[in-house]
Amino acid sequence: MKLDCCNRCKFYSRSPHLVCTLHPAGVEGDICPDFELDLTIPDDEAVAWYGEQWQPEGASYYGDDLVLEPVQQMTLEQRLDLLDSHPLFTGRCSNCEMPLRQTEPPRVHWDCEYCGWVDDSV
Ligand SMILES: [Zn+2]
Structure with a gap:
């Protein structure tokens, strides 16, 4: 069973098939012993918005890390050419x-x- 607090828990899986990463099938009772408030996630809407739209120019995500590119106006190919020549x-x-x-x-x-x-x- 998913609990009301799951939405704001840092372990919540946000998947229809799993409740959370610690308790895939949920927990017994009304209180989860492992609940931890995720302060970086104000609500689901913000998560969706940040994930899809927020990306400063010249930066990109590698996995979960936001990486600022020092050479923004060059393509990867151009940079490899430069390394070669x-x-x-x-x-x-x-x-x-x-x-x-x-x-x-x-x-x-x-x-x-x-x-x-x-x-x-x-
Ligand atoms: Zn020369």
Whole structure:
């Protein structure tokens, strides 16, 4: 049996087939010994709304974690391309493939001194 308090319990499964994760078939009596108020869930409506709509721009969910993307305007493909070709990661000019060394202090622009390739990705 599902109890009235189940809706606000952190263990409530919100599934038609299970009452909660601790007591799949519910508990005997009117009081659940394991009830714990879930303070992060004000009510079911808010849960649905947050789950579906609330996602700040440039951020995404990985599992339950909200992850802010540092490079928001690039697609995943573009980022992988950058990892493959950018001298910061490869140590080579992406145009002529001459080795480019990291400098001290670390350089921001990886302009090539051999072929004149200009790093415009940063
Ligand atoms: Zn070059």
